Amino acid sequence: MRAVHFTDTYLPRRDGVVTSIRTLVRALADHGHPGLTVVPRHPGQADEPDLLRLRALPCGVADLRFSPWLLRGAGATGTIEAVAAAEPEIVHVHTPGPVGLLGVLAARRLGLPLVQTYHTDLHAYADAYRLPAQALRATVRLYARRLGVPHPPVGPVGARARGRWPVGRAGRGPATLHRRAALDATNLLLLGDADAVVVPTRAVLDRISLPVPDERVFLVPTGVAGRRPEPGQVAAFRAAHGIAPDDRVVLAVGRVNREKGVDLLVPAFARALAGCPQARLVLVGAVFDPRWLTGLLKSVGPAVAARITLTGQQPAETVAAAYGSAELLAFPSRTDTQALVLQEAALAGVPAVLVDPVLHRHGPLAGAAVQTAPTPEDFAAGMLRLLDDPAEARRIGATAASRAARHTPTSYAAAMCEVYDQAARRQRAGARTTGEVGQPAVNR
Template sequence: MVIRPLESARRVLRPLRGARSTSSTTQAPAEVAAQAPPTLRVAHFSDTWLPRRDGIVTVLQTLAGAMDALGHSSLLVVPRHPDLPKDDKNLLQIPSVPIGIAQFRIAQWPRSKHVEKIAHWLPNVVHVHTPGPIGLLGIFTARRLGLPLVLHYHTDLPAYADAYRLPTSVLKAVMGCYAMRLSAPKLKYEKQPNKDERRRSVIDTGTALLFADADAVLVPTPAILNRCGGLPLLADRIYIAPAGVGLPEVPAASRSAFRHEHGVGLDEPMVLFVGRVNREKGIDTLTEAFGHVLKKVPTARLVMVGAVYEKGWVKSLLDKAGIAERTVLTGQLSPDEVARAYAAADVFAFPSMTDTQGLVVQEAALAGLPSLLADPALHASSPIAAAGVLASSDPAEYGQALTELLTDPERRMALGQAARDLARTNTPDEFAELMTTVYGRAVRRAASATRESRRRRFRPSKAKLIA
């Protein structure tokens, strides 16, 4: 395989518009690419991992595999789960307990013994993907070992906090513990007039704490910057790095086979949703909208692929919209089965207003499936979503747009082909090359920092190479 870091650098290593820089001179992309290290050992930290499936898990699996193909090494620091293999040298499993929500597990509080295990692997870059205890461990590790720190802003944190109405007092308590673990001064919050703004203030303060030491911050699309009101960093540390993901190949007969297995007729127009069937994904909009679809297309079917964590809430939505008998809930499926679902569908519905890239939109595009979105920011900035159709988040208008797609096969085919062509330009290999360049720049930024700010506060007792 021919590696083209210069092309990747041109795409990602650019200052944001209107941004301020820390110096009067900016390193040219060609210079950055030329200086990128030939091999990297990257320690990834994520609070979400298999058997749970979500966008972050998909990105991690894809990136680690593509980086390995380029000759780099990846250590995945994740919550321990009884179903995970215990002899995988690429996994460092931190003891964890389930919390009973969305298959999440909370890992042990970051300790020096965890840092020592990571240090034995001899990483030269730390990449933090989530803001939970394992993400905190990543930041703690980077500080202790004096390593360059890359953070990924995958999730629209304020939107999720609002969707689940997380109490401000709980958020403050968590952030207070984080500040103590990082030896930071006591956090101070601005006074706000209502609960929503107070919650947002706590999240913004916590984000500033966690991102303070970052040598590079990755965002999948500009949409997240607009939503979060900006990150507490100078813009020359922020990189737009859309993830490239693939889709398993499936037999030509997958369309009929999937439909038969899930009770969907071959002649029934099928609307597909893939993702967690949760509040933050716009499920209430989709169910009400599909009720409007059935008034015009009574033979249509809605298939929702993904874990259902609030079964009572979902059932109430289906009953209220009068679509229970025309809806199929498959639960969480394997990647191969999800690929078969895409092959079986006619339209992909993605009404989420909280996603930062919408990797499932790329998967649908690779299957030649047209997508209907509701988030104008995502539609405008995602590398794939722009090939889809944008509708209002109003259920009646979203339902009308779905109906128009279901009843116009020629338009669906044209949109699906355009989406597939665009998706094929955003590959996992190119994503890995792009990340190699960003890691290289983070390494050089860390190396140029003052010795005092990067001093090694911790050394492993017996450093050795694990893999």
């Protein structure tokens, strides 16, 4: 079954969505299902087979690129014709930006089944960056116009009509509620007609009410291939980043941004350092807001900042060497829906400390980690627990490795083929089908 994948994020930018897509495309191809991937063009982007690169402009946020077809609807025609020439049998949309919207439009125009993966907790990101509700409402109107459908009501009336207006919930002021109402309307436009919606973990369903019935939601964890580095690669990584032989590495992998909980991690590390002076925090990931990060490092003082190493964004083989140098993975994020780094670390035998209770209980590691409250004091205590007890760290790491090993690229591709088959049968029949892949989507 030849799928065409649509994504607003791709190499050279690295994130969990990119990793998930590339893992899936390769695994499907290995099993006789070649595909096409539609991506925004980046300067210096390497050529790859079966990659359709669209003109794109920098949007000024986290190195993301904006496909300007959204502003000129006629720009979609050539892309859809190129997609049709590849003779796909199914459309798989991975992101909610302009390229993802183009995928929804392509599925409609070409009469193909539509599968969506809900990778990103949009509500959490919109709250973290305080995106203006007015801009989000304008996006809803523009998306509806490009799809040629009436735009859904946005705000208290529209959200209440869809049963998604959480009146009176603690910690949510009017601005937050209006943002979330606009995002619910966006999700309705993008997901409402999907023949199948994939969520990578239960965390999505616990946080968000998706506008699709349960029988069209499938829980499919992304498969991760283990990659153990050679000792020489680990030594080279430590030498390249000034990590001394007696340094005890606390590793964090991912964007060094506020939505990833770095503002919790840094003060927590300052407290952990007081209990373990050999600790060194190594942050592997892109820095998109250096001014914010500089202020955060200043807040903990020069002595602590000197024990924090920033490597920037790194290729996969260097990240593998980083895991090989670490004693534990610190994962302070509360916005992730799958956290592939937890699986990567586990497959390297590295135990994790995290604060997200849903990912801890229902993620691929199924509790094989240390979970703490999201406070600097508790997170520091969790890190020190593993640093102070290597035997427990090894035990947790071994359990995590065995659980992560269940989710391979091969099993991921097989599960997605089942989803594609369900979606195709539903689209052909013009009616819903019911089925479960791996684990059923829990009732919401």
